[in-house]
Amino acid sequence: MIRSFKIATVMVAVVAAFVQSTNAQRPYFDKNKDLLMAQFDLKPDEDDVHSAAALGCMLQHSSFEGVNYYAVAGAYGTQNGTFVTEALPDLYNLLFGQEDVKWTNADKHWNTSVNWIKTKVQPVLDAGGKVFVQESGQSDITYDWCKALIDEGISTDVIKQNVVVVQHSDWNEDQTTDSKLAWVKANTNYYRIEDGNSNNATPGFNSKNVEWLNTAINITNPNVLARTYWTNAKQVCDNYNASWENPTIGAGGVDFSDCVENWWIFDLSGEISNIATFWNKYVVNTDSNSTPVAQAPYGGSVNIIPGILEAEEFDDGGEGLAYHDTSEGNSGPGIMREDESVDIESRNGAINVGWTTDGEWLEYTVDVTSGYYDIEVNVAAISAGKAIALSLDGNEIGNIDCPNTGDWGTFETVKLSRVMLNGGQEQILRATFVGGGVNLNWLKFTLVDDGGIETESVSLSPINDAYLQGSTAFNNSIIRIEANKRVGYLMYDLSSINGTMTSAQLRLTCVEDNGNGTVNVNLGNGTDWTESSLSATNAPVQGELLASLNTSYSLGDVYVWDLDVSKFVAGGKLSLVLSQINGNDFAVAAKENAAEEPQLIISYTSLKSGSGVHTEVGSNDDMELNAPFVYPNPLNGTSLHINTNSNNETVEVRIIDLTGKSVYQQITNKENITVDANVFSSGIYLVQIKNNQKVSTTKLLVNE
Numbered sequence: 001m002i003r004s005f006k007i008a009t010v011m012v013a014v015v016a017a018f019v020q021s022t023n024a025q026r027p028y029f030d031k032n033k034d035l036l037m038a039q040f041d042l043k044p045d046e047d048d049v050h051s052a053a054a055l056g057c058m059l060q061h062s063s064f065e066g067v068n069y070y071a072v073a074g075a076y077g078t079q080n081g082t083f084v085t086e087a088l089p090d091l092y093n094l095l096f097g098q099e100d101v102k103w104t105n106a107d108k109h110w111n112t113s114v115n116w117i118k119t120k121v122q123p124v125l126d127a128g129g130k131v132f133v134q135e136s137g138q139s140d141i142t143y144d145w146c147k148a149l150i151d152e153g154i155s156t157d158v159i160k161q162n163v164v165v166v167q168h169s170d171w172n173e174d175q176t177t178d179s180k181l182a183w184v185k186a187n188t189n190y191y192r193i194e195d196g197n198s199n200n201a202t203p204g205f206n207s208k209n210v211e212w213l214n215t216a217i218n219i220t221n222p223n224v225l226a227r228t229y230w231t232n233a234k235q236v237c238d239n240y241n242a243s244w245e246n247p248t249i250g251a252g253g254v255d256f257s258d259c260v261e262n263w264w265i266f267d268l269s270g271e272i273s274n275i276a277t278f279w280n281k282y283v284v285n286t287d288s289n290s291t292p293v294a295q296a297p298y299g300g301s302v303n304i305i306p307g308i309l310e311a312e313e314f315d316d317g318g319e320g321l322a323y324h325d326t327s328e329g330n331s332g333p334g335i336m337r338e339d340e341s342v343d344i345e346s347r348n349g350a351i352n353v354g355w356t357t358d359g360e361w362l363e364y365t366v367d368v369t370s371g372y373y374d375i376e377v378n379v380a381a382i383s384a385g386k387a388i389a390l391s392l393d394g395n396e397i398g399n400i401d402c403p404n405t406g407d408w409g410t411f412e413t414v415k416l417s418r419v420m421l422n423g424g425q426e427q428i429l430r431a432t433f434v435g436g437g438v439n440l441n442w443l444k445f446t447l448v449d450d451g452g453i454e455t456e457s458v459s460l461s462p463i464n465d466a467y468l469q470g471s472t473a474f475n476n477s478i479i480r481i482e483a484n485k486r487v488g489y490l491m492y493d494l495s496s497i498n499g500t501m502t503s504a505q506l507r508l509t510c511v512e513d514n515g516n517g518t519v520n521v522n523l524g525n526g527t528d529w530t531e532s533s534l535s536a537t538n539a540p541v542q543g544e545l546l547a548s549l550n551t552s553y554s555l556g557d558v559y560v561w562d563l564d565v566s567k568f569v570a571g572g573k574l575s576l577v578l579s580q581i582n583g584n585d586f587a588v589a590a591k592e593n594a595a596e597e598p599q600l601i602i603s604y605t606s607l608k609s610g611s612g613v614h615t616e617v618g619s620n621d622d623m624e625l626n627a628p629f630v631y632p633n634p635l636n637g638t639s640l641h642i643n644t645n646s647n648n649e650t651v652e653v654r655i656i657d658l659t660g661k662s663v664y665q666q667i668t669n670k671e672n673i674t675v676d677a678n679v680f681s682s683g684i685y686l687v688q689i690k691n692n693q694k695v696s697t698t699k700l701l702v703n704e
Contacts, residue, residue, distance in 0.1 A: 033129035036069040041137030044081025051258035053233035056095035057282040074107030077138030079175040093320035136258035143180035202260040208253035220550035297365040311440040314362040347409040357436035370423030372449040378441035387434040464491040464531040471536040477593040482585030488578035499604035500683040504563040508588040516552040517583015524575025540575040571682040634701040
C-alpha cells in the first residue's frame with residue numbers, strides 16, 4: 001500500500017539513522033497528486049537494466065495502480081564507458097510504455113529529453129504536487145530540467161520544497177559534475193540514503209544466487225508480466241555482455257540495488273526487507289494491476305508461411321510486446337482494434353495500417369516451411385526513401401524499399417527475392433518501419449525453392465544415467481530426484497546428428513515413487529563420467545538452465561521438458577543435470593527400467609538425400625553472380641577458403657546457419673578470403689556473396 005500519511009515517531013527515528021538531508025522531516029508520496037521521475041544512467045553498468053525491470057514489476061502491481069510516473073534513460077554524468085543501447089527502445093517500451101510519452105532517451109537527445117521532462121513536471125508542481133526523483137544515475141540532468149523549470153517561471157522555493165531527489169550511491173555522486181551536484185543538493189529536497197548493494201538500513205537488492213532470476217523467468221511463474229520483463233532484461237544483459245562491469249549479473253544473479261530509492265520513496269520499509277520479500281510481492285505474485293498478458297497470434301490462429309499476412313492482424317499482447325507505436329490511441333476511424341495504439345484505416349475496400357513513424361514495428365506469430373522465398377509487401381507512400389525491415393526470431397531477413405506511390409490510397413507491390421527462411425513453429429516475424437510514412441496493406445511469402453533442406457528428428461537413449469544421494473552414487477533401474485538431497489545425471493551421444501539442431505525434448509517416465517514440485521534440467525559442464533564411475537568429484541557441474549517443469553508426477557505418466565537447444569554443442573556428448581527445487585521427491589525410469597527409458601528427442605535440419613552441397617541461387621534470374629567456390633567442402637580442417645568471384649568489386653560475404661544466425665560477415669574486394677573454422681559448429685551453412693542487389697549462395701557442410 002502506498003501511503004501519503006506521516007510515519008509514526010518511532011519510524012522517524014529509524015529513518016533518521018540512515019538518511020542524510022538538509023530537511024528534518026521526510027516527505028511521503030501521494031499518488032493522487034505526485035509524480036515519480038525514474039532516472040537511470042544505463043552506463044556502463046547493467047544494474048540499471050535489472051532496476052528498471054524491478055520497477056516495472058512494482059508498477060504493474062495492484063497497489064501501484066494510479067501512480068503517475070515518467071522514466072529517463074541516459075541520465076548519466078561524467079563517467080566513461082559504454083551506454084547500454086541494447087535496452088532501448090524495446091525493453092523500456094515494454095516496462096514503461098511509449099517512448100517520449102512515458103519515457104525518454106537522454107543519450108539520444110539530451111536537450112529534447114530535458115524539455116520532455118519539463119513538460120511532465122511543470123503541471124505537477126503547478127497543482128501543488130511533488131516530484132520524487134529516483135536518482136538511479138547522476139544529477140546532471142536533474143540540474144538541467146530544474147533550471148529549465150525556473151526559466152519557465154517556477155520559483156526556486158517550489159523547487160526546493162517539492163522536487164524530492166533520492167540518491168543511494170556514492171559512486172553516482174562522484175560521477176556527477178561537481179557544480180551541478182552542489183546546486184541540486186542545495187536547491188532541491190535532497191535525500192541521501194544508504195547503499196542498496198548490501199544489507200544496510202536499506203534492503204540489499206544484490207545477490208549472485210541464480211535462483212532469483214531463474215524463478216522470475218521460469219514458465220511456471222504465475223506473474224506473466226514479471227516473467228516477460230525479466231526474460232527481456234536478461235536478454236539485454238546477455239547481449240550487452242559486460243560481466244566485468246557487474247560480476248553479480250555476470251554470474252547469473254540479480255542487482256536491482258537502485259530500487260532502494262523506490263523502496264524509500266514509496267515507504268515500503270514495513271513490507272519489503274530483502275530480495276525474498278520483494279520477489280514474493282512483485283515478481284512471482286498473482287496480484288497484479290492488470291491481467292497478465294502474453295504475446296499470442298491474433299484470433300488465436302498462427303499465421304502460415306508460405307501465405308499472406310494481413311498487416312492489421314498483428315499479434316495480441318499490446319505495446320512493447322506485440323507492437324510498438326509512438327502515438328497514444330488508434331488514429332483510424334474505428335475500423336477495428338480500437339483499444340490498441342496501432343493506427344488502422346480502410347482505403348479502397350481494404351484495411352491497412354497507417355500513420356506510421358520511424359522505428360514503429362508489428363509482430364506476427366508464424367509457422368514457417370524451410371526454403372527460399374519471394375517476399376512481397378503491398379504499400380502506399382507519398383515520398384520515397386522509406387523501407388520495411390523484416391526479421392525472423394531476431395535474425396535479420398532484409399529491407400524492402402517502398403516507392404513513392406503518389407497517394408495514400410494508391411498501393412503498389414514491391415518484392416524481396418529469394419530469401420532463405422528457416423523452418424519452425426511459432427516463430428516471431430517483425431516488420432519495422434524505416435523512416436515511417438508508409439501505409440501497409442499485407443505481406444506475402446511465396447516459396448520458390450525448398451533449398452534441398454528437410455527437417456528430421458531422432459530419439460536418443462542415454463549412454464549413461466545415474467544419481468547422487470549426497471556423495472553416494474546409485475546406478476540402477478531408477479533415478480531418484482529430491483530437493484537438496486538427490487540429483488540425477490544423464491549423458492547422451494549427439495554424434496549421429498548430421499545437421500543443425502532446432503529443438504529438443506527430454507521425456508521422463510515416473511516410476512515407483514510419485515511426487516510434485518519444480519524440477520530443473522540444466523546443462524552439465526563436463527562429460528568425464530560414466531554411470532559406474534559417477535562420484536561427487538567427477539559429477540558434471542550444473543550449468544545453464546535448459547528447461548523447468550512444475551507439476552505433480554504420477555506413476556506411469558510421461559513428463560516432457562522442452563530444452564533450449566541453442567545451448568547444445570553439436571557432435572559430441574551431452575550431460576544433463578536433473579534437480580528438484582521444491583516439493584516432494586519422486587523417481588523416474590532409468591535406461592535399465594522396463595518402462596520407457598529417458599528419451600532425448602531432437603529435431604534438426606539437414607540436406608535432402610541426393611541434394612548437392614554446391615548449389616547456386618540468385619535474387620533474380622537476370623542479375624545473378626557466379627556462385628562462390630568454397631573449399632574444402634565438407635569442411636574438416638582448420639580453415640575455410642572462399643573464392644568470391646568478385647572481379648575486384650566490393651562484395652559482402654556472409655555465412656549463416658540454418659536458423660538464420662550470421663556466424664561470419666565481411667565486406668571485401670578480395671578474390672580469395674580465409675575463414676577460421678572455429679566460427680563453425682558441425683552442421684549446414686549458407687555462404688552468401690552479395691553485390692548491390694545481386695546475391696549468390698553456396699551450401700557448406702561442416703563435419704565435427
